Amino acid sequence: MIELFKELVDAVSSPVTIFTGAVVVFLLFVTFPRQAASKGGGLTLLFLVLAFFGVGLTDKHFRSIVSAPDNVPIVGMIFIFGYFTWYAMRKAVENDRRMEKGEPTVEQAETNDKVLVFPYLIFIEFVVALAYAVGLVLWSLFLKAPLEEPANPTVSPNPSKAPWYFLGLQEMLVYFDPWIAGVLLPTLIILGLCAIPYIDRDPGNSGFYCYQKRRLGIQVYLFGFWVLWILLIVVGTFLRGPNWNFFGPFERWDVHKVVPLVNVNLSDLLFIKWLGWGLPKEWYLREAPGILLIFTYLILPPAVLAKTVLKGLCKKLEPVRYSILMFLLLVMLSLPIKMYLRWAFNLKYLVAIPEFFFNI
Amino acid sequence: MNETSQAVPAKPQGSPPSGAEKIGRRKFLSWFGLAWVSFAAATTGALSIVLRYLFPNVIFEPPTNFKAGFPGDYEIGVVDERWKEKFGVWMVRSPEGLYALSTVCTHLGCTPNWLVNESKFKCPCHGSGFYKSGINFEGPAPRPLERYRVALAEDGQILVDKSRKFQQEKGEWNNPESFLPL
Numbered sequence A: 001m002i003e004l005f006k007e008l009v010d011a012v013s014s015p016v017t018i019f020t021g022a023v024v025v026f027l028l029f030v031t032f033p034r035q036a037a038s039k040g041g042g043l044t045l046l047f048l049v050l051a052f053f054g055v056g057l058t059d060k061h062f063r064s065i066v067s068a069p070d071n072v073p074i075v076g077m078i079f080i081f082g083y084f085t086w087y088a089m090r091k092a093v094e095n096d097r098r099m100e101k102g103e104p105t106v107e108q109a110e111t112n113d114k115v116l117v118f119p120y121l122i123f124i125e126f127v128v129a130l131a132y133a134v135g136l137v138l139w140s141l142f143l144k145a146p147l148e149e150p151a152n153p154t155v156s157p158n159p160s161k162a163p164w165y166f167l168g169l170q171e172m173l174v175y176f177d178p179w180i181a182g183v184l185l186p187t188l189i190i191l192g193l194c195a196i197p198y199i200d201r202d203p204g205n206s207g208f209y210c211y212q213k214r215r216l217g218i219q220v221y222l223f224g225f226w227v228l229w230i231l232l233i234v235v236g237t238f239l240r241g242p243n244w245n246f247f248g249p250f251e252r253w254d255v256h257k258v259v260p261l262v263n264v265n266l267s268d269l270l271f272i273k274w275l276g277w278g279l280p281k282e283w284y285l286r287e288a289p290g291i292l293l294i295f296t297y298l299i300l301p302p303a304v305l306a307k308t309v310l311k312g313l314c315k316k317l318e319p320v321r322y323s324i325l326m327f328l329l330l331v332m333l334s335l336p337i338k339m340y341l342r343w344a345f346n347l348k349y350l351v352a353i354p355e356f357f358f359n360i
Numbered sequence B: 001m002n003e004t005s006q007a008v009p010a011k012p013q014g015s016p017p018s019g020a021e022k023i024g025r026r027k028f029l030s031w032f033g034l035a036w037v038s039f040a041a042a043t044t045g046a047l048s049i050v051l052r053y054l055f056p057n058v059i060f061e062p063p064t065n066f067k068a069g070f071p072g073d074y075e076i077g078v079v080d081e082r083w084k085e086k087f088g089v090w091m092v093r094s095p096e097g098l099y100a101l102s103t104v105c106t107h108l109g110c111t112p113n114w115l116v117n118e119s120k121f122k123c124p125c126h127g128s129g130f131y132k133s134g135i136n137f138e139g140p141a142p143r144p145l146e147r148y149r150v151a152l153a154e155d156g157q158i159l160v161d162k163s164r165k166f167q168q169e170k171g172e173w174n175n176p177e178s179f180l181p182l
């Protein structure tokens, strides 16, 4: 029975199914916040994850990966982040309910005065910091950080894994050029996060949790954080094995596993396969369609949306902030788009100019 | 008022000071200047030491030129890994001749592994794959592995010159120096 389950899980596991599954869970969570944030919803989710780990731990391979000292915190992270996401949603939903009935929110009911950061907030943070410090000390006492051989530039361990907090980036690098995934996207993530208060300047609904009135922000955040970051870390940690091949959770890490991954650039597809002309000599002719496509992608949707569905938003934010917001959102969406293009068409790069180390 | 104007030397143009105070401030400013000068000196000193530290006394870099034995040492069709560790070079003997491939992945610079059974180079970092010729065909690597200059030395040994690189995407593999016909 358990064997069957494990085989089934391995058989359906692939980057596509896992990613798509996560998107579905995300969509369910944000469309049915009430159910998801209820006690029953939370417990069901917790039970499912625990059951999966429980069954998984009977497997020797799964156990060895999950209990590797570097990976233990990632397991912890799944539970901690899961809990806090559920808890925040719970508070938001509670306030939504109250506001619907015209009652004051939990926070307003407590007091309508401003509360001082010191000592109220600082005190709580101090206690939490203490608890985490204790946790860190215990962790470092019981789980040893392994010392490996001296570094040698001509030997890369197989698989070579970045520190856990960078595994999301490493997973992104599978689909992107180093300049994009290693420099541009991280910079935009940080700048984008910094820009939030300047983009969303609406003072309403601040000071308390709520979901209905802040849907867009919360959904974008949950998608970016959970699906595009935490999920990629989890995949990179547990499911990427030798040669950075993908392995199911219970699959033995076979160094000789062969996965056909041959991929081609958009220019190859277009000029050789579809048109049958052969590649143009000059790089700007060769990459013109890709460049055009990128520009269309960045310009057309914001323009169309500003005139139609998002008319109100555009008016509220004014053109500059609206364009910045749209640009950030489109860049964020480009990651899943690029991933699906790779999976569906074996597409390597939309624009490939190796002559100038520039590939998108 | 007196105290404020002393405590804030950056704004000396406050109320007109009395005589006694003038000396006090001047003294203060000279101490202040001294402090700044010594602070700047100490910082410059520390920084220059840090800069010095960035340039090592001895560099353990393998020479860029090396002799790679005789052509007869290489078997046709085999990717030879004997120089990988020391010089970062794979020697590949094709039926037509020899070429020297760089062991640096063109994606982010990890060192790929030669998989004999699958007959490909496979990078452990993000899964790029290269054919025996060095051409990239899977994963994110945007261009083929680079080749180095190979030539025959006077004593009949193969000379590999890592200071000269040949990149396929620039059409440089057609250069006769990138390939040693045998």
Ligand code: FES
Residues within 6 Å of the ligand: A173, B105, B106, B107, B108, B109, B110, B123, B124, B125, B126, B127, B128, B139, B140, B141
């Ligand atoms: S460094 Fe080789 S695939 Fe990224």
